Amino acid sequence: MTHRRYQRSLLLLLLPFLFGVTLLVVAPAILSLGLAFTHYDGLSAPSWAGWANFQALATNQLFGIAVVNSLLFVAISVPLRTLLTFGLALLFARPRRGVGLYRAAVYLPTVVPGVAYALIWLWILNPLYGPLNLLLGSVGLPTPAWLVDPRTALAAVALAAVFQLGEGFVILLAGLQEIPDEYYETATLDGAGRLAMVRAIVLPLLTPWLLLVVLRDLIVSVQSSFTPVLLMTGGGPYYATLLVPLLIYQTAFERLRFGEGAAMTLLVFLGVGLLIALTYRLFGGWGYDEAV
Amino acid sequence: MMKPSEPQRAAPECSPRRTQVAAGPRSPFRLRLRAVGFHLIALGVALTFLVPGAWVVAASLRQPGTPPPRRIEWLPNPVSWSNYTELFELLPMGRYLANSLFVAALAVPLTLVVASWAAFAMAQLPARWRYVLLGLAVALRMVPLPALWLTRFLVLSELRLIDTFAALLAPAWMGTSPFFVLIYYWSFRRLPPALIEAARLDGLGPLGIWARIAWPLARPATVAVSVLTFVHYWSDFISPLLYLKSEARYTVPVGLRVLQQLDATNWPLLMAGVVVMVLPVMVLFVFVQRAFWVGERIAGVQGN
Structure with missing residues (x-):
């Protein structure tokens, strides 16, 4: 088979994938761009609305609350999870006896399906019978009402989400293994301590991997917060855990305001894009990336 | 292809060449002490991630209709499978x-x-x-x-x-x-x-x-x-x-x-x-x- 023909028939293998992407991502994305400027209830034909949906959102108090809550949720959960992931990756980076089992234990909560995970935490955080408060109470610590108290509810949802950090953990472990041993050896000869080594070698070399983990976490915080919030709090108490995906679901699928839902959707796209750009700037780009 | 019976082994590509990270002149006693310290911390971490699972299993075996426990329960008494049926x-x-x-x-x-x-x-x-x-x-x-x-x-x-x-x-x-x-x-x-x-x-x-x-x-x-x-x-x-x-x-x-x-x-x-x-x-x-x-x-x- 000639080179030319070989390459052309390679494209055939790509077709199913490109078909799926067009159908499930590209077409919906374009559709939501159009839909955001219409009134549509899924029954009668959509009618042009201009900027009306966006203007409605600007004065919609619930949307404001949901945006603030979502940003707060990201601000709590992303740094917390990244720090914990980084610490665990450092702890379990070196091969030694038993480390495989420890790594497996850390990864295990990540494979628990979202619905089951939410129900488990709903029970653990139960203010009266939940194991967490029984444990805290038995050692004389305060026992907050967690999900029932508007002041702690959002933090409690973020806390529950922290333990599903397996993907980032694996990425950072892989990143740590890319750092050549000689660097550590040279630093030891120079008399560097542990902390100095983390600061001078690990952090700079791990920057691209950390950035990857943070970006992934940002996006996942937006999409994976829906199931826990729907099952654990339903957005309450007093809208304390109303996040944007839940509001989209309620607006579009429960109240059939597709146009308004699409307008929110579009703003989520923009917001996440903005957060990604901001984080990228904060990290100063990919740094030493030679991966891929 | 990995078999479950194989002994635990860390990410394979790094094991042979990996050396002590913070190597230095250390007595065997201090090295052993550090290993014990590592395993203590690691066990604590592993338990934090695993214990909720044990709580869930214990809760699922509790006899239906009995009042919820007032202290942490590792195994309910009596054990009841009726929730599953x-x-x-x-x-x-x-x-x-x-x-x-x-x-x-x-x-x-x-x-x-x-x-x-x-x-x-x-x-x-x-x-x-x-x-x-x-x-x-x-x-x-x-x-x-x-x-x-x-x-x-x-x-x-x-x-x-x-x-x-x-x-x-x-x-x-x-x-x-x-x-x-x-x-x-x-x-x-x-x-x-x-x-x-x-x-x-x-x-x-x-x-x-x-x-x-x-x-x-x-x-x-x-x-x-x-x-x-x-x-x-x-x-x-x-x-x-x-x-x-x-x-x-x-x-x-x-x-x-x-x-x-x-x-x-x-x-x-x-x-x-x-x-x-x-x-x-x-x-x-x-x-x-x-x-x-x-x-x-x-x-x-x-x-x-």
């Missing part, structure tokens, strides 16, 4: 399980074919194409899914797929997750180019080379992607929530939600439902645990 009497749990298995059984092979074909083409195409497609895969990973729920619903309803299993299966047409395409891509990029060149000169087309060389050599990637895909469809709550109507087609995650709506305070019953849903995933995870480690790193051609 009640689970199947109260709801058509067997049907939900069968539906979930059916969806996963179709989604896994479709995902494997679509993802590995796309990845093989990506790995073989010239650099310019490769970078465009890699960029596409990474960009797809960055799309927040809630932004697609609504209009995906409209596309699916236009195709008359609402309230069918096909709606749940749909993501398999794009390899379920762009990440799975990347796993295969990294695997295929490590194949020796000379091998493929030789097969090509022997007259094999892309499909033949994929079937006879690339696919068999990427077995560790296939293990990793199969497991992750199964877990994805087994756990998927949002697609059935948005795209299904008839109860007869409900899958396990929606079943659990129904159970919660029936009686949100019957913790023993709810936790029994959780165990039934989590157990298959845990068993799978324990068996192919090592595929995960190599997994994300390049889905382990090295695992061989």
Whole structure:
């Protein structure tokens, strides 16, 4: 088979994938761009609305609350999870006896399906019978009402989400293994301590991997917060855990305001894009990336 | 291919050359002390991640109707299995399980074919194409899914797929997750180019080379992607929530939600439902645990 023909028939293998992407991502994305400027209830034909949906959102108090809550949720959960992931990756980076089992234990909560995970935490955080408060109470610590108290509810949802950090953990472990041993050896000869080594070698070399983990976490915080919030709090108490995906679901699928839902959707796209750009700037780009 | 009986071993590519990180003149006693310290911390971490699981199992074995415990319970007295039988009497749990298995059984092979074909083409195409497609895969990973729920619903309803299993299966047409395409891509990029060149000169087309060389050599990637895909469809709550109507087609995650709506305070019953849903995933995870480690790193051609 000639080179030319070989390459052309390679494209055939790509077709199913490109078909799926067009159908499930590209077409919906374009559709939501159009839909955001219409009134549509899924029954009668959509009618042009201009900027009306966006203007409605600007004065919609619930949307404001949901945006603030979502940003707060990201601000709590992303740094917390990244720090914990980084610490665990450092702890379990070196091969030694038993480390495989420890790594497996850390990864295990990540494979628990979202619905089951939410129900488990709903029970653990139960203010009266939940194991967490029984444990805290038995050692004389305060026992907050967690999900029932508007002041702690959002933090409690973020806390529950922290333990599903397996993907980032694996990425950072892989990143740590890319750092050549000689660097550590040279630093030891120079008399560097542990902390100095983390600061001078690990952090700079791990920057691209950390950035990857943070970006992934940002996006996942937006999409994976829906199931826990729907099952654990339903957005309450007093809208304390109303996040944007839940509001989209309620607006579009429960109240059939597709146009308004699409307008929110579009703003989520923009917001996440903005957060990604901001984080990228904060990290100063990919740094030493030679991966891929 | 990894076997569960093999002894625990850390990520394989690094073990032989890895030396003491903070090596220095140390007495054996201090080294041993440090090892003990490490294991104490590590055990603490592992327990923090595992103990909630033990609580869940204990709660699911509690006799229904008894008042909730006032202190932490590691094993209820008496142990009662009736929550598990009640689970199947109260709801058509067997049907939900069968539906979930059916969806996963179709989604896994479709995902494997679509993802590995796309990845093989990506790995073989010239650099310019490769970078465009890699960029596409990474960009797809960055799309927040809630932004697609609504209009995906409209596309699916236009195709008359609402309230069918096909709606749940749909993501398999794009390899379920762009990440799975990347796993295969990294695997295929490590194949020796000379091998493929030789097969090509022997007259094999892309499909033949994929079937006879690339696919068999990427077995560790296939293990990793199969497991992750199964877990994805087994756990998927949002697609059935948005795209299904008839109860007869409900899958396990929606079943659990129904159970919660029936009686949100019957913790023993709810936790029994959780165990039934989590157990298959845990068993799978324990068996192919090592595929995960190599997994994300390049889905382990090295695992061989």
